[in-house]
Amino acid sequence: MIELRDISYTFAQAKDPVLHHLTFAVHDKRIGIIGPNGCGKTTLFHLMVGLLKPDEGELLFNGKKVSTKEELRALRKEVGFLFQSSDDQLFSPTVIEDVAFGPLNLGFSPKEARDVAMKTLADLGLTGFEDRITHRLSGGEKKLVALATILAMRPKILLLDEPTNNLDPKTRSHLIEILLGLDLHQIIISHDWDFLSHTTSILYKIDHGHIHRCEENHVHVHRHLHIAGDHPHQHDPL
Amino acid sequence: MMDERFATGNSLLHKRDPKVKVIVAAAYITVAAISNSFAVVSLALALAFLLLLLSRLDLRQVGKRLLAANTFTLFLWLTLPLTYGGEELTRLGAFSLSVEGIRLAALISLKTNCIVLSLITLLGTSRIASLGHALEGLHVSRRLCFMLLFSYRYIFVIYQEYQKLKRAAGMRCFVPATNIHTYRTYGYLFGMTLVRSWNRATRVHQAMLLRGFNGRLIPLEQRTVASNDIVFLVIGLAITATVASIPFFYR
Known part of the structure; x- marks a missing residue:
C-alpha cells in the first residue's frame, strides 16, 4: 500500500525539520495518529498523497516509487483524504454536484456519476440532501457530505484529519458508526481519545519529527465521575 | 446573501436554457447601453417590463431591487442638471438647470432600469451555477x-x-x-x-x-438546447435588432 521511506520535511522559513528521517507504512486496517499541535500530523498526510514533496526520502505506492503525475493520480484515486475544514472540500454549489465531481473526473458518464453519488449519499444516510446548497449545510452535515465526496471515488485507504472537530455528540457517534462499517484502511489524526478508542486498533505518536507505535500506553475504557460526564469528551493526554 | 430568490420558478423564462438567455441578455443590454436615442431606450424598457410579466417574479422583490438601483440614478438627478452646462432651462436662485443635463439624467435612468430589469428577468431566473456552466458552454474563457x-x-x-x-x-x-x-x-x-x-x-x-481534477469542470447536467430555446433565441435577437434599428427608420 502506501509507504513513506526515510522522509524528511522542513517548512519554508523553519529552522528545524518538522519530520526527520521518518518511515511509515500502512499495513494495518485502523490506525490512529496522535501528537501535539504542530508536530507534523497533517504534514504527514500531505506527504502521503503527494501534496507536499519531501526534502529527502521517497513515497511508495504498492511497492513502487511514485514520481510521475500519472502515478500520483493513480495513488490519489485509491486514497481519500478528509480535510480538517469541510468548507475547503465542498466547492460545488450543490451536494450532488460535489459528490459527483470525483467520479466525473475518473471518467464516469454524468448518469453513472449521478448514480454513484446518490448511492454514496444513501449509504451515509444523506438521502434527500442531493439538491441542498453546500454552503448552507450545518457543520456536521458538511462533514458527512465531505466524507461522501471521498467515498464516491471508492478509495481503498481513508485519511481523516481531526474528523470530530466541532461535531455535536449525535453527528460524532453517527460518524463512528459509519467508519466502523467501512471495510477499508483508515488512518485517523485526532486529539479525541475516546473517538480513537472506538475507531482504531493501533496508535502511532508523532514526536520531534519521528513516529512510533504506542505499545505501552494502549487506549482503554475507564470510569470516573465529573460534571457533564455523560457527554463525549476528552482528557488531557497523560 | 446570494439567496438566488428569483432562480426558482416555473415560468417561460425559468425554463429556457441559460446559454440562450445569456446570448439574448448580452445583445439586448448592449443595445440599451450604447443607444443614445430616447425612443430605443424607452421601448427597450417597455419590453423589459414585458419580460418581467413573462417571468412571473414577485413584483415587490423586483421593486426593491429597482429601488436600490435607482438610489444611484438619484445622485445623477441631483448633480447632472446643475453641473452639465449647455442650454439653460430655468434658474433656481444661484443655480441654473441645464436642459442637456436633465436629458442625460433621464436617459441614464431609463437605461439603468431597463438593464437591471432585463438582467433580473433573463439571468436572475437561472442559478449562478447554471450560468457558469452556460458560459463555459459558450466557450467563454x-x-x-x-x-x-x-x-x-x-x-x-x-x-x-x-x-x-x-x-x-x-x-x-x-x-x-x-x-x-x-x-x-x-x-x-x-x-x-x-x-x-x-x-x-x-x-x-x-x-x-x-479528487482527480485536471483543469476541466465536467458539468453533471448535460443540458441540450431544445427547439423552444432556439425559438426564444431567434425571437429575442429579432426583437433586439428591431429595437436597435429604430433610429435608422426615423431619421
Whole structure:
C-alpha cells in the first residue's frame, strides 16, 4: 500500500525539520495518529498523497516509487483524504454536484456519476440532501457530505484529519458508526481519545519529527465521575 | 446573501436554457447601453417590463431591487442638471438647470432600469451555477467561468471570515473612529481576510487535485438546447435588432 521511506520535511522559513528521517507504512486496517499541535500530523498526510514533496526520502505506492503525475493520480484515486475544514472540500454549489465531481473526473458518464453519488449519499444516510446548497449545510452535515465526496471515488485507504472537530455528540457517534462499517484502511489524526478508542486498533505518536507505535500506553475504557460526564469528551493526554 | 430568490420558478423564462438567455441578455443590454436615442431606450424598457410579466417574479422583490438601483440614478438627478452646462432651462436662485443635463439624467435612468430589469428577468431566473456552466458552454474563457463559480461558492465564506475577524476586534473593545489606529486596524482586517482567502484557495485547489481534477469542470447536467430555446433565441435577437434599428427608420 502506501509507504513513506526515510522522509524528511522542513517548512519554508523553519529552522528545524518538522519530520526527520521518518518511515511509515500502512499495513494495518485502523490506525490512529496522535501528537501535539504542530508536530507534523497533517504534514504527514500531505506527504502521503503527494501534496507536499519531501526534502529527502521517497513515497511508495504498492511497492513502487511514485514520481510521475500519472502515478500520483493513480495513488490519489485509491486514497481519500478528509480535510480538517469541510468548507475547503465542498466547492460545488450543490451536494450532488460535489459528490459527483470525483467520479466525473475518473471518467464516469454524468448518469453513472449521478448514480454513484446518490448511492454514496444513501449509504451515509444523506438521502434527500442531493439538491441542498453546500454552503448552507450545518457543520456536521458538511462533514458527512465531505466524507461522501471521498467515498464516491471508492478509495481503498481513508485519511481523516481531526474528523470530530466541532461535531455535536449525535453527528460524532453517527460518524463512528459509519467508519466502523467501512471495510477499508483508515488512518485517523485526532486529539479525541475516546473517538480513537472506538475507531482504531493501533496508535502511532508523532514526536520531534519521528513516529512510533504506542505499545505501552494502549487506549482503554475507564470510569470516573465529573460534571457533564455523560457527554463525549476528552482528557488531557497523560 | 446570494439567496438566488428569483432562480426558482416555473415560468417561460425559468425554463429556457441559460446559454440562450445569456446570448439574448448580452445583445439586448448592449443595445440599451450604447443607444443614445430616447425612443430605443424607452421601448427597450417597455419590453423589459414585458419580460418581467413573462417571468412571473414577485413584483415587490423586483421593486426593491429597482429601488436600490435607482438610489444611484438619484445622485445623477441631483448633480447632472446643475453641473452639465449647455442650454439653460430655468434658474433656481444661484443655480441654473441645464436642459442637456436633465436629458442625460433621464436617459441614464431609463437605461439603468431597463438593464437591471432585463438582467433580473433573463439571468436572475437561472442559478449562478447554471450560468457558469452556460458560459463555459459558450466557450467563454474557462478561467473566467471558474472565477464566477468559485466567487459564488466562496464569497459567503470570505464574508463570514471577515465578520469573524471584525467580531474578534470588537470583542477587544475596538470602536471605529477617524484616526490612524482605526485605519490601521481595518488595513489589518482586510489584509488578514485576503491572506486567509488565499490560504483557503490553496486548500480548495488541493482538495480538487486529490479528487482527480485536471483543469476541466465536467458539468453533471448535460443540458441540450431544445427547439423552444432556439425559438426564444431567434425571437429575442429579432426583437433586439428591431429595437436597435429604430433610429435608422426615423431619421
